[in-house]
Amino acid sequence: MHNPNTHGEDEKLGFKHENLEGYIPSLATPAEIHDAFDKAFDFRGDLTITLKTGDSVEGYVFDRRAESADLSECTVRLYPKNSAEKMSIRYSDIAALSFTGKDSAAGKSFEAWVKKYNEKKAAGEKNIGIDAEPLD
Template sequence: MSERVTTPAAADPDSIEVAAGFEHENLEGWIPELASDSEIVAALDKAFDYRGDITITGKDGTKFDGYIFDRRPGKSLSESFVRLFPVNSNEKLSISYADIARLEFGKDRAAGKHWEHWVAQYQQKKAAGEKNIGLQPEALD
């Protein structure tokens, strides 16, 4: 005798709950105060999650513009590092938290670029009778 296996309702893709999207904090243009170790760590945590470029100014005055793609927390600021793809280089930089004097949050590259916006643009073009249209990403500037 063979047993019949039934799939629970939760496995049905049409009945699976979809979680709401993550609301991004508007950090564009923000220059956080970095007076304490905890403020430096909190600001770099936000910089890591940020969808745009960051300008890091070192304590020696050197500026680095780029996208933070990794962070390596340690036991102290001098043992913690943030990794950055510079805007004008293919080199990956590693900068100690202890060497950072200032952070500046640049343009949020993903702000306003939602699927719904793209679909609305497509529908407007289609309604206007345009041909050979597709859903193309917006320029990053």
Template sequence: MNQSTHDPQSSGSSEGRTFRPTSPDERRWILEEAFHYRGDVTLHLRSGARVQGYLFNQDFGGDVPHAQMLVEGLNAPRQIPCSEIVAISFTGEDTASGNDWEAWARKKESDRQAESARLEAAARARGHL
């Protein structure tokens, strides 16, 4: 797989990267990553077509392993056979990037301190402190 040395889990987000699997196992692995990605992906198909959307489901156990995507402008999900996928690009913004627990806790603490300072200033202005 091109970019086979890249492990999305080891370096954070896969945003902006393209993977070209060279085996069904590699394709399955990167489709799993795309399934857990919180942004749009682009599937490059054997026909040369590209399908961009949100990959929300995959089925590797059926007669025809496939991925399902929500594609803008279509009323129903699009089902794409895995055998037709030659590359996967993580093209949409990873909405979860940087939104870890520590960042959330820092923001909440900052918000609490700002609210405390605001309430103290208001109490001083009223002469209560």
């Protein structure tokens, strides 16, 4: 439960996303694996997952189910880059993880968006709309 008396990062108007592009986390312990997939879930770019079979999958993580300490019961769900089918992979089947794509949210926040909007408004611009930046 959230404590209303604390004033952490989550209570700010927005927060900067950690820049994880190129990050290759250690997956030596269950705690490191859980931490890596928590970060993968927040990452707004593609990841490359290398399976213990030697195969690899590149795609966008949209969900993870990690309520258990048993890694064979935890899964990450992703949209593979070259397929329209969703994929589910057990944590216990993963040998390595790499944050290979560009994170479109890195260094951005709602607070920065509001600041940019207010600057345009103060400059007297009309019909202000702040469009999303291109993803490349």
